[in-house]
Amino acid sequence: MPLTLACLHTAESNATLFQAAAEALPGGALTLTHRIRPDLLREPTPATLEAVAALLREMAEGADAVLLTCSTIGGAAARAQDAARPVLRADAALAEAATRRGGMVEVLYAAPTTEGPTRAVFEAAAARTGAQLRLHLVEGAWPLFLAGEAEAYHARIAEVARGLSGRVVLAQASMAGAAALLPEAPPLTVPAISVMAAARAALKARDSR
Incomplete structure (x- = not known):
């Protein structure tokens, strides 16, 4: 019986990215459902995070695991x-994978509102392995995303990534498309890594029931 993963997104375009990541897994092992709530993409105040947490708990009633894909409100997980x-924060799975081997990790993010949550989750992961971090706001990228200019958005991210020397990580799910523009040194991205992590958590939870 396939595992069911309920995903909460704040951008409709992200649903496609996570669906593709699930379909790439062997044997149709994972079924995804998607809830799109762009109204939740706002400053992560305690009230906002508690409202998101209540929604995540509701979604967990009908799934093997829940995945929150928005970095800005990731603290709600x-x-x-x-x-x-299990309720997972997608960028936390990415942070764990990126810092596992130590060394220098270059973390790119596009939305200014996600700087605090992104820094916190990556610093927590890096503290466990001794990895070093450099965070970079990709200047000018987020207005392109908000305008629906996906190609220009990804091109701007790739331009910044090419100038970095460490292990490059694209910290927001919406940035994943830029990886195709960097075949010489593919960056780590949220969808594939977090879907795998969620599948493992869902399987572990099912086995324990």
Whole structure:
């Protein structure tokens, strides 16, 4: 029986990225459902995070695991850990993978509102391995995303990534398309890594029931 992963997105375009990541897994092992809530993409105040956490707990009632794909409100995942099923923060899985081997990790983000949450989740992961971090706001990228100019958005991200020397990480799910423009040194991206992490968590939870 396939595992079911419920995804909460704040951008409709991200649903396609996570669906593709799930379909790349062997044997049709994972079924995704998607809830799109662009209204939740705002400053991560305590009230906002608690509202998101309540929604995550609700989504967990009908799934093997839940994946919150928005970096800005990622802190809500920790508030929803009393849900019926595992609740994962997508960029936390990325941070763990990026810092596992130590060394220098170059973290790119596009939305100014995600700087604080992104820094916190990567610093926590780096503290466990001794990895070094440099965070970079990709100047001028986010207005392109908001305008629906995906090609220009990804091109701008790739331009900045090419100038970096460490392990490059694209910290927001919406940035993943830029990886195709960097075949010489593919960066780590959110969708594939977090879907795998969520599948493992869902399987572990199912086996324990």
